[in-house]
Amino acid sequence: SDILQLISVLPKAELHLHIEGTLEPELMFELAARNNVLDKIPYESLEEVRAAYNFHSLQSFLDLYYAGCAVLITEQDFYELTWAYLERAAADKVVHTEIFFDPQTHSARGVPFATALQGITRALKNAEAKLGISSHVIMCFLRHLGPESAMATLQEALPFKEHIKGVGLDSSELGFPPSLFQEVFQLAAKEGFKAVAHAGEEGPAEYVWEAVQHLKVDRIDHGVKSIEDASLCAHLSKAQTPLTVCPLSNVKLKVYDGELVEKLQVLLKQGMCITINSDDPAYFGGYVNANYAFLAESLGLDAESIYQLHKNSFVASFLSDEVREKYI
Numbered sequence: 001s002d003i004l005q006l007i008s009v010l011p012k013a014e015l016h017l018h019i020e021g022t023l024e025p026e027l028m029f030e031l032a033a034r035n036n037v038l039d040k041i042p043y044e045s046l047e048e049v050r051a052a053y054n055f056h057s058l059q060s061f062l063d064l065y066y067a068g069c070a071v072l073i074t075e076q077d078f079y080e081l082t083w084a085y086l087e088r089a090a091a092d093k094v095v096h097t098e099i100f101f102d103p104q105t106h107s108a109r110g111v112p113f114a115t116a117l118q119g120i121t122r123a124l125k126n127a128e129a130k131l132g133i134s135s136h137v138i139m140c141f142l143r144h145l146g147p148e149s150a151m152a153t154l155q156e157a158l159p160f161k162e163h164i165k166g167v168g169l170d171s172s173e174l175g176f177p178p179s180l181f182q183e184v185f186q187l188a189a190k191e192g193f194k195a196v197a198h199a200g201e202e203g204p205a206e207y208v209w210e211a212v213q214h215l216k217v218d219r220i221d222h223g224v225k226s227i228e229d230a231s232l233c234a235h236l237s238k239a240q241t242p243l244t245v246c247p248l249s250n251v252k253l254k255v256y257d258g259e260l261v262e263k264l265q266v267l268l269k270q271g272m273c274i275t276i277n278s279d280d281p282a283y284f285g286g287y288v289n290a291n292y293a294f295l296a297e298s299l300g301l302d303a304e305s306i307y308q309l310h311k312n313s314f315v316a317s318f319l320s321d322e323v324r325e326k327y328i
């Protein structure tokens with residue numbers, strides 16, 4: 001249709017993408033074989049992997065996502081993982097991407113911070129030259145490991161500051177409110193990092209308030225539960241705090257029902273800065289254009305809304321104003 005055509009040709013920024021969540025089953029097996037760790041992945045075949053990607057909650061997904069990470073060991077592994085994502089992003093007309101990585105997932109397995117970061121940044125640099133994609137890296141703290149481990153990770157990152165644009169907060173949400181990480185985010189801000197946090201994915205609207213007030217984030221990742229709090233929605237609209245929404249992720253993890261999707265459209269029309277992203281595309285069944293297409297089809301979005309979403313992706317990005325201007 002015309003809408004799908006428009007989605008496929010519009011240049012866009014992707015702002016919510018876990019690089020570890022772009023590990024396709026084929027590459028998972030290839031790296032497992034190369035690194036002699038086939039025993040570390042709980043599957044015998046590609047079919048078995050795909051059959052396992054049937055989630056009922058955030059945690060049921062995270063368990064498999066962390067298990068898959070066991071095959072990522074060398075700098076070259078991280079390079080190939082990131083490069084494979086960038087080629088797919090280019091096919092979807094992504095011209096700028098801000099990717100998350102989870103250093104603690106790798107350091108806990110004995111893979112140094114620098115190994116993961118260097119593999120990722122080498123691919124990003126190559127993509128700038130060969131695919132015309134600009135990028136930033138955002139390092140995320142795993143909230144289930146608590147604030148002390150997050151603080152240690154931040155300290156470990158300081159020597160690599162020039163390669164890291166911002167800090168984020170991800171993993172299991174319920175029981176790990178943003179306020180626990182206030183000190184970590186305070187130091188990160190002092191060190192010049194931008195800040196984002198997953199909030200209001202499975203957790204309540206209250207966690208979104210905490211991310212705004214305690215962590216002083218520049219964007220909220222997901223944030224769909226904000227819909228349940230009218231005064232929060234009013235605040236986010238007024239402050240133009242962006243939400244990086246991931247429709248296929250929310251459907252796969254059963255975060256919301258149809259009604260919430262429709263409310264999303266109301267918020268978009270009211271001027272909230274909503275962006276569309278793919279989160280963990282290898283696990284959730286589609287890259288960024290598939291996420292736009294899903295929303296367009298389920299809501300019957302018009303061309304004007306699609307155009308607004310593409311524009312929001314640049315407005316919400318950490319690009320310099322000078323570069324941003326070129327796209328909006």
Ligand code: ES4
Binds near residue numbers: 018198249280
């Ligand atoms: C994640 Cl969908 C989602 N939510 C929270 N943490 C994550 N890490 C990777 N994907």
Ligand code: ZN
Binds near residue numbers: 016170198221
């Ligand atoms: Zn996410």
